[in-house]
Amino acid sequence: MRTLFSVLLIAAGLLLGEAPLAVAGQSSPQPPANDDCLVCHGDPEVKRANGTPVAVNGPAFAASRHGPMACVDCHADLATTTEFPHPEALKKVDCASCHGDIGATYRDSIHARAREQSGLNVAPACADCHGRHDILGKADPKSRVAHAQVPVTCGVCHDGIRRRYEMSAHAVALKQADPRAPVCSDCHTAHAIRRTDTDASRLGATAECGACHQSVAEAFTRTFHGKVTQLGSAGAAACANCHGAHDILPASDPASTVSPQKLQATCGSCHEGANASFVQYDPHPDPRDYQRSAALWWANRFYWVLIPGCFGFFGVHSLLWFWRAKRDARANQGRGR
Amino acid sequence: MTDAVPGPPPAAPPPPDLGAAHPPVVHVRRFDRPTRRLHLVVMVTFLGLSATGLPLLFSDAAWSRVLTALFGGFRGAGLVHRFFGATLLIAVAWHVANVLWRAFVRGERGLFWGPTSMVPQPRDAVQLVQQFAWFLGAGPRPRFEHFAYWEKFDYWAVLWGTLLMGAAGLILWFPQPASRVLPGWMFNLALFVHGAEATLAIGFIFVVHFFNGHLRPGKFPMDTVIFTGSVSDHELREERAGEYARLVETGALAELTVPPPTAAVSRRGYAIGTAGLTIGVALVGLMLYAVLR
Numbered sequence: 001m002r003t004l005f006s007v008l009l010i011a012a013g014l015l016l017g018e019a020p021l022a023v024a025g026q027s028s029p030q031p032p033a034n035d036d037c038l039v040c041h042g043d044p045e046v047k048r049a050n051g052t053p054v055a056v057n058g059p060a061f062a063a064s065r066h067g068p069m070a071c072v073d074c075h076a077d078l079a080t081t082t083e084f085p086h087p088e089a090l091k092k093v094d095c096a097s098c099h100g101d102i103g104a105t106y107r108d109s110i111h112a113r114a115r116e117q118s119g120l121n122v123a124p125a126c127a128d129c130h131g132r133h134d135i136l137g138k139a140d141p142k143s144r145v146a147h148a149q150v151p152v153t154c155g156v157c158h159d160g161i162r163r164r165y166e167m168s169a170h171a172v173a174l175k176q177a178d179p180r181a182p183v184c185s186d187c188h189t190a191h192a193i194r195r196t197d198t199d200a201s202r203l204g205a206t207a208e209c210g211a212c213h214q215s216v217a218e219a220f221t222r223t224f225h226g227k228v229t230q231l232g233s234a235g236a237a238a239c240a241n242c243h244g245a246h247d248i249l250p251a252s253d254p255a256s257t258v259s260p261q262k263l264q265a266t267c268g269s270c271h272e273g274a275n276a277s278f279v280q281y282d283p284h285p286d287p288r289d290y291q292r293s294a295a296l297w298w299a300n301r302f303y304w305v306l307i308p309g310c311f312g313f314f315g316v317h318s319l320l321w322f323w324r325a326k327r328d329a330r331a332n333q334g335r336g337r
Numbered sequence: 338m339t340d341a342v343p344g345p346p347p348a349a350p351p352p353p354d355l356g357a358a359h360p361p362v363v364h365v366r367r368f369d370r371p372t373r374r375l376h377l378v379v380m381v382t383f384l385g386l387s388a389t390g391l392p393l394l395f396s397d398a399a400w401s402r403v404l405t406a407l408f409g410g411f412r413g414a415g416l417v418h419r420f421f422g423a424t425l426l427i428a429v430a431w432h433v434a435n436v437l438w439r440a441f442v443r444g445e446r447g448l449f450w451g452p453t454s455m456v457p458q459p460r461d462a463v464q465l466v467q468q469f470a471w472f473l474g475a476g477p478r479p480r481f482e483h484f485a486y487w488e489k490f491d492y493w494a495v496l497w498g499t500l501l502m503g504a505a506g507l508i509l510w511f512p513q514p515a516s517r518v519l520p521g522w523m524f525n526l527a528l529f530v531h532g533a534e535a536t537l538a539i540g541f542i543f544v545v546h547f548f549n550g551h552l553r554p555g556k557f558p559m560d561t562v563i564f565t566g567s568v569s570d571h572e573l574r575e576e577r578a579g580e581y582a583r584l585v586e587t588g589a590l591a592e593l594t595v596p597p598p599t600a601a602v603s604r605r606g607y608a609i610g611t612a613g614l615t616i617g618v619a620l621v622g623l624m625l626y627a628v629l630r
Contacts, residue, residue, distance in 0.1 A: 280521025325554035
């Protein structure tokens, strides 16, 4: 039995081991090693027909996330090329051959649709955000997609938004290296570039803001705005409707949409004619906070006595009545009524 | 608030007896037509308001979206809610005006005090204690009058709740006009009170009122008197010994004696009652599920 197994194992090993050798021997040459590529691509003097250099920064590539990989892992059509120097027009590198799930997410995004359906060639593909031969993981602060670098990377195209973001309280937090400070991808997501005007996104945004602004987000769900938003209706204001999105400022800043100076205009954008009294409304009230609203605190206290009191009293009343009536019914039956 | 008729006492009030062979099926009028209609309007609007308001109160519960969708989404539910709210407010306003008219224009007596009045009186406190004594087997059943204390509690709770929730609802319905006379934090208070009062009202009506009026042994599964308007002579004697004795004594019983409800009226009462009880129990079930989950 053991002998037979060994024979099978050896046979399998021979088959697997021999097959590539046989193919290589027949038609394909050995694919070029990275050093072979760098003979040309390491030389800054070597240029394409249009005069642009072909040089790749070898040390930067070696230090990148893809450093251990072979050039032909990505430039796959060169693995079988026999003639060097190879033709200038190569197949596009397909990142999704390894990063398939991210590729699938990206293909649904506005960026991908702009490129592929509308032919908007300036819309970003993988390399525009991640780089090419110098791709670093997002944990590396030098990476283009590192937390603090995201606004810079997105800002290459979305410069106007970046400048507004730079003024915001969130950008201040980011500059202070607060790891929780939100950047573009926290709300818009990195690859799907989720639309921010869908119900799902608006609901998610409340949770997103609530990750840091916990008590405020929780209080918001107690309000009419919050409840309607939770029901999935886009009709009511959520965080961004009042606070803005990219240029969020604290209420103490006169430029803030929720500063006392601007509040009437902000509320008025939905509630036409909102006056000074109207904006005394607290959009995230806390009935347990006496300092914030004494009226609400007292109302909360009142109902915490009234509701349990009513249900408690009539609960006992009903149970006793039930018990008494059942007993009477049994007694009547006993009398043969 | 029905009609105590203080007529001259006839000489001998004979207990109504309609034939010796069959047990006498004699009914006594308990609710007049306007009262029954008022209850029907309050009942239908209350159910509608609960069904369209609960999803907002428990907006994080999974069933809220389903219930909202039944009314054509949040906007549809809001419209239905406002329609029922306005209808209920009009009905209550009509009722209050009607009571005042009866008392002060028509000069009707006994609305604000006496055996047929809804106003709580010392007798009610005594009977509350007596009722507990009866529950515990320490005394006879109190001799209730036209309205027992728990019925008065229902009445005043609904009246108070409607006025309070109506005021809060109007503030939230018309925030800009409201803000011209009220400070903005009243919106916070109005929303809180509307929700808390709703919790109380829904829990109270669909549990306590349902039990006291319909589901308790002896009434189960329902009491249709509020839909048919009359109660059997036997039941009146058992449940409201005080009222029965007074009616016999004053001779008013004969005037209030009516034929038993026809089969059609009775059926209609059961149909309306069944629908109301079913919807109410379902709604309070959803509420309890959301609270206890």
